[in-house]
Amino acid sequence: MPKIAVIGAGTMGHGIAELFAIAGYEVHLVDVAEDFVRRGIQNIEWSLKKLAEKGQIKEDPAAVLSRVKPFVNDVCGAVGGVELMVEAVVEDIEVKKRVFAEADRCAPPEAVLATNTSSLPITEIAEAVRPDRRPKVVGMHFFNPPVLMPLVEIVKGKYTNDETVKKIAEYAAKLGKQTVVVNKDVPGFIVNRILARVNEAACWMVARGEATIQEVDSALIYKAGLPMGAFILMDFTGIDVVCFIGDAMLRRGFKSHPCPLIVEKCQQKKFGVKSGEGFYKYPAPGKFQWPEVPKSAGDRIDVSYLLAPAVNEAAYLLREGVATKEDIDKAVKLGLNWPKGPLELADEIGIDTVVKTLEEWRQKTGFEEYEPDPLLREIVASGKLGKKTGEGFYTYVKAEEKKLETLIVRYEPGIAWIILNRPERLNAISPKMVEELWKVLDEIEQLDYDKVRVVIITGTGRAFSAGADVTAFMGATPITIFKTSRKLQMLFERIESLDRPVICGLNGYTLGGGLELAMSCDFRIAAETAELGQPEINLGFIPGAGGTQRLPRLIGRDKAKELIFTGDRIPAREAERLGLVNKAVPADKLEQELRSFANKLAEKPPLALAMAKYAINFGLEAPQWAGMMLEAAQFGILFSTEDVIEGVSSFLNKTRPRFKGR
Numbered sequence: 001m002p003k004i005a006v007i008g009a010g011t012m013g014h015g016i017a018e019l020f021a022i023a024g025y026e027v028h029l030v031d032v033a034e035d036f037v038r039r040g041i042q043n044i045e046w047s048l049k050k051l052a053e054k055g056q057i058k059e060d061p062a063a064v065l066s067r068v069k070p071f072v073n074d075v076c077g078a079v080g081g082v083e084l085m086v087e088a089v090v091e092d093i094e095v096k097k098r099v100f101a102e103a104d105r106c107a108p109p110e111a112v113l114a115t116n117t118s119s120l121p122i123t124e125i126a127e128a129v130r131p132d133r134r135p136k137v138v139g140m141h142f143f144n145p146p147v148l149m150p151l152v153e154i155v156k157g158k159y160t161n162d163e164t165v166k167k168i169a170e171y172a173a174k175l176g177k178q179t180v181v182v183n184k185d186v187p188g189f190i191v192n193r194i195l196a197r198v199n200e201a202a203c204w205m206v207a208r209g210e211a212t213i214q215e216v217d218s219a220l221i222y223k224a225g226l227p228m229g230a231f232i233l234m235d236f237t238g239i240d241v242v243c244f245i246g247d248a249m250l251r252r253g254f255k256s257h258p259c260p261l262i263v264e265k266c267q268q269k270k271f272g273v274k275s276g277e278g279f280y281k282y283p284a285p286g287k288f289q290w291p292e293v294p295k296s297a298g299d300r301i302d303v304s305y306l307l308a309p310a311v312n313e314a315a316y317l318l319r320e321g322v323a324t325k326e327d328i329d330k331a332v333k334l335g336l337n338w339p340k341g342p343l344e345l346a347d348e349i350g351i352d353t354v355v356k357t358l359e360e361w362r363q364k365t366g367f368e369e370y371e372p373d374p375l376l377r378e379i380v381a382s383g384k385l386g387k388k389t390g391e392g393f394y395t396y397v398k399a400e401e402k403k404l405e406t407l408i409v410r411y412e413p414g415i416a417w418i419i420l421n422r423p424e425r426l427n428a429i430s431p432k433m434v435e436e437l438w439k440v441l442d443e444i445e446q447l448d449y450d451k452v453r454v455v456i457i458t459g460t461g462r463a464f465s466a467g468a469d470v471t472a473f474m475g476a477t478p479i480t481i482f483k484t485s486r487k488l489q490m491l492f493e494r495i496e497s498l499d500r501p502v503i504c505g506l507n508g509y510t511l512g513g514g515l516e517l518a519m520s521c522d523f524r525i526a527a528e529t530a531e532l533g534q535p536e537i538n539l540g541f542i543p544g545a546g547g548t549q550r551l552p553r554l555i556g557r558d559k560a561k562e563l564i565f566t567g568d569r570i571p572a573r574e575a576e577r578l579g580l581v582n583k584a585v586p587a588d589k590l591e592q593e594l595r596s597f598a599n600k601l602a603e604k605p606p607l608a609l610a611m612a613k614y615a616i617n618f619g620l621e622a623p624q625w626a627g628m629m630l631e632a633a634q635f636g637i638l639f640s641t642e643d644v645i646e647g648v649s650s651f652l653n654k655t656r657p658r659f660k661g662r
C-alpha cells in the first residue's frame with residue numbers, strides 16, 4: 001500500500017488525511033500530543049460516517065479508518081517510507097521549517113514534501129531542506145473543509161520543479177480534486193487575494209458610510225450571484241482567521257489597508273459564528289443560522305463597485321504571470337463557489353467600467369491598491385472592453401449590428417438589442433417603426449436560443465419614445481386611426497407573446513405610445529432621469545395602444561385615472577414606487593443594469609421562461625380555473641425537455657446547470 005504522511009491533525013490536517021485514506025493510501029497522521037492525534041482521528045471517523053450515510057464512499061468507514069496510523073510528536077518516524085508528506089501545522093514559519101528539516105532527514109530521497117500553508121512563502125520553507133531536495137518542496141493548498149471543497153492550489157516556490165507540480169496534480173486527481181497552478185508564491189496565492197479584495201471593498205463601503213452590511217451582502221448574493229455575502233462569509237469562516245491571514249499577507253507586502261470594522265471585531269473577540277456574534281448575531285456560539293438579508297436591500301448598490309477591486313487583483317496576478325486567466329477564474333469558481341471568475345465578470349461588467357470604478361475608489365480613499373492595474377488600462381486602450389465589444393480577457397462571438405430606417409438591431413451573445421433610433425423626433429413611433437419592429441420580433445423568434453435568449457428594447461438620445469408619431473394623425477379618417485390603434489395594440493401583444501423575455505430600458509421620455517410599448521415588456525428598468533406619462537388628454541384624445549388597459553392593471557384603477565386624466569409626467573423614482581417600473585437606476589448605469597439583468601435571465605432555462613411568461617400573461621386574463629389549467633399544462637410540457645433533466649441532475653450533483661432550450 002502506498003504511504004503518505006500528514007503532519008498536523010487539526011481542521012485541515014485531519015481532512016487531508018481522510019481524503020488520502022479514502023483514496024487507498026496508508027496515512028501516517030502526526031501531531032505534537034496524543035490528545036491532538038486522537039481528536040483528529042475521531043473527527044475523521046465522524047466525517048467518514050457522514051459520507052457513508054450519504055453514499056459518498058463505497059468502502060466501510062472502519063476499513064478506511066484502519067489505514068490511518070497515529071504518530072505522536074514523531075515526524076521522522078511518520079515520513080519513513082512515504083512518497084509524499086503534506087504538512088498542515090500552525091501557520092508559524094519557524095515551526096514549519098523544523099518540520100521540513102526533520103522530514104528531509106528521514107523521508108526517502110524521492111519523496112515530495114508539500115505544505116498546506118495559506119499564508120507563508122514556499123521558497124523560505126524550502127530553504128529549510130537540503131538543496132537537492134528543494135525542487136521537491138511545493139505548496140498543496142486545500143480549502144476548508146478539504147473533504148468537500150473541490151479545489152487545490154499547487155504553489156511553486158523559487159526551487160519547485162515541474163515534475164513536482166505534475167506529481168501533486170496527480171495526487172489531487174486521485175483525491176477527486178481539481179487543481180490550478182500558482183507560479184509564484186505571492187502572499188495569499190490566488191483565492192485568498194481575490195477574496196481579500198472583496199472583503200475590503202465590502203468593509204470600506206460600510207466603514208465609509210456608503211452602505212450597510214445588509215445592503216452589501218444582499219447585492220453580492222442577489223445581484224452578483226455569490227453564494228454568501230462578504231460579511232456572512234467572514235462570520236462563517238471566522239473573523240479571527242480573516243485577521244490572521246490578512247496580517248500575514250500584509251506583512252509579506254500585499255498592498256492593503258485593513259478595514260477598521262474587521263479589526264474592531266477581532267479586538268472585541270466577536271469572531272462570527274464560532275463566538276455567536278460577528279457582523280451578525282447567531283443563536284449560540286458555533287450555531288450557524290442564515291442572517292436576515294432581504295433581496296431588496298441591495299437594490300441601490302452597484303455590484304461592479306464591490307467587484308472591481310477583485311478584478312484589479314486578478315489582472316495583477318495575470319500580468320505578473322502568477323497564473324493563467326483560466327486558472328484564476330477556475331480557482332475563484334471552485335475555491336469560493338462564485339458563478340463566474342473575476343475575469344469573466346470583468347468582461348460582463350465592461351473593462352472600461354471596471355477602470356472607471358477603480359479610479360473612483362482610488363480618488364475617494366487615496367489607497368494605492370485601487371490604482372487600476374496597467375493591464376486593465378492597456379486592454380481598454382486597445383478597445384477590448386469585454387463582451388460588449390466581442391473581446392476582453394476572453395473572446396466572444398462578435399456583436400453584429402445592423403441599421404434599419406428607424407431602428408438599430410444589435411446581436412450580442414445571448415442578447416438582442418432593439419434600439420429605437422429617431423432621436424430627432426424623440427423616437428416617436430411612426431408607421432415605418434411599427435413595420436420594422438414587427439419584422440425584427442419575427443426574426444428574433446426564428447433564432448435559436450443559442451443566439452438570443454433575451455431581448456432589450458431601448459432608445460437613442462433623450463427619449464425612450466415620446467409616443468406615437470402625431471404627424472401621422474393629421475388628416476387621417478376615424479377608420480384609419482382605428483386601424484392604426486389596432487396595429488399598435490397588436491404589435492404590443494406580439495411582445496407579450498414573444499417566446500423570450502423582453503426588457504425595456506427607459507433611457508428618457510417614456511410618453512404615450514412609448515409608455516404603452518414599455519408596459520407590454522416583461523420588465524421595465526428606467527434611468528432616474530426618465531419621465532413617464534400618458535399625455536394624450538392634452539391633445540384632446542386618449543391613450544389608444546393599450547394605455548387604458550395595461551396601466552390600471554399595473555398600478556391600480558385610480559392611480560391610472562390620475563395619470564391619464566391629468567396627462568402629467570412622473571419621474572422614474574415615483575414610477576418605481578407605483579410599480580410602473582421594476583427599478584430606477586442612475587442614468588449612466590442603465591446600460592450596465594440592462595445587460596447584467598439580461599445575462600442573469602440568459603442563464604435560466606429558456607423554455608421554462610417562455611412557459612412562465614405565457615402562464616402569467618395569458619393566465620392572468622382568464623378566470624382563475626382556466627389559468628390554473630394553463631399553468632398545469634405548461635408545467636407538464638416542460639417535463640419533455642432536456643433542460644429539466646439538466647436542472648434536476650445539476651441540483652443533485654451540486655453543479656451549475658447549463659440550459660440549452662431543448
Ligand code: COA
Binds near residue numbers: 428467536539
Ligand atoms: N410625435 C411626433 N413628433 C414628436 C413627438 C411625437 N409624439 N414628440 C416629440 N416630437 C418631436 C417634436 O415635435 C420636436 O420636433 P421639431 O424639432 O421638429 O420641433 C422634436 O420631437 C423634439 O421635441 P421638443 O418638443 O422640441 O422637445 P422638448 O424637450 O421641448 O419636449 C416633450 C419634450 C416630450 C415634453 C415634448 O416633445 C412632448 O410633449 N411631446 C409629445 C408627447 C405626447 O403627447 N405624446 C403622445 C402622443 S400620442
